[in-house]
Amino acid sequence: MVRLKPVVNDPQGLVVTEALHALGYDEVEGVRVGKFISLELGDGDPERARARVEEMCRRLLCNGVIEDYRFQLSEGGEAS
Amino acid sequence: MVRLKPVVNDPQGLVVTEALHALGYDEVEGVRVGKFISLELGDGDPERARARVEEMCRRLLCNGVIEDYRFQLSEGGEAS
Numbered sequence: 001m002v003r004l005k006p007v008v009n010d011p012q013g014l015v016v017t018e019a020l021h022a023l024g025y026d027e028v029e030g031v032r033v034g035k036f037i038s039l040e041l042g043d044g045d046p047e048r049a050r051a052r053v054e055e056m057c058r059r060l061l062c063n064g065v066i067e068d069y070r071f072q073l074s075e076g077g078e079a080s
Numbered sequence: 081m082v083r084l085k086p087v088v089n090d091p092q093g094l095v096v097t098e099a100l101h102a103l104g105y106d107e108v109e110g111v112r113v114g115k116f117i118s119l120e121l122g123d124g125d126p127e128r129a130r131a132r133v134e135e136m137c138r139r140l141l142c143n144g145v146i147e148d149y150r151f152q153l154s155e156g157g158e159a160s
Contacts, residue, residue, distance in 0.1 A: 001116050002116075003116060003118070016117070016140075016141070019140055020136060020140060023136075023139060023140060025132060025136055026122075027121050027122045027123040027129075027132065028119055028120070028121060028122075028136075029120045029121065029122045030119075030120035031117060031118065031119055031120070032117070032118045033115060033116070033117050034115070034116040034117075034118070035113060035114070035115065035116060036081050036082075036083060036113070036114040036115060036116040037096070037111060037112070037113050037114075038083070038111065038112045038113075038114070039108055039110075039111055040108070040109040040110035040111070041107050041108060041109065042106075042107045042108075042109050043107040049107075052105060052107065056100060056103075056105055056108075059103060060096075060099055060100060060103060061096070
């Protein structure tokens with residue numbers, strides 16, 4: 001899961017907030033839109049998989065300047 | 081969390097897969113990219129909040145033809 005840091009503006013989230021208000025969902029006070037990335041991995045070793053996914057996040061999946069990420073490994077080797 | 085149904089092609093996921101392979105992560109067998117949407121709600125009643133978020137997903141946040149969704153409420157009233 002990769003999402004914008006809390007201090008970064010999220011125009012997409014603002015548009016969704018406005019759209020929800022227009023539909024009558026006035027209880028919505030804020031919306032943030034991030035990415036949910038599922039990786040299917042062929043590597044069975046959880047320890048190594050964790051280190052590799054960490055590296056993928058830093059090198060490609062997440063822009064560390066404006067985004068945060070977190071992930072979990074699940075059985076069968078899928079990380080998200 | 082809103083993501084494409086498993087039967088639907090995910091071109092964005094294919095591009096990320098190729099990019100990860102190009103960086104040497106050959107253990108990646110597949111990538112799917114979905115949305116992670118956080119809602120901040122002003123409604124304190126979890127029962128009603130759950131029903132309303134369900135409705136928001138069906139009406140706006142998720143395209144039921146090609147996407148699936150799931151969400152959870154967390155304390156403080158944030159749904160994602």
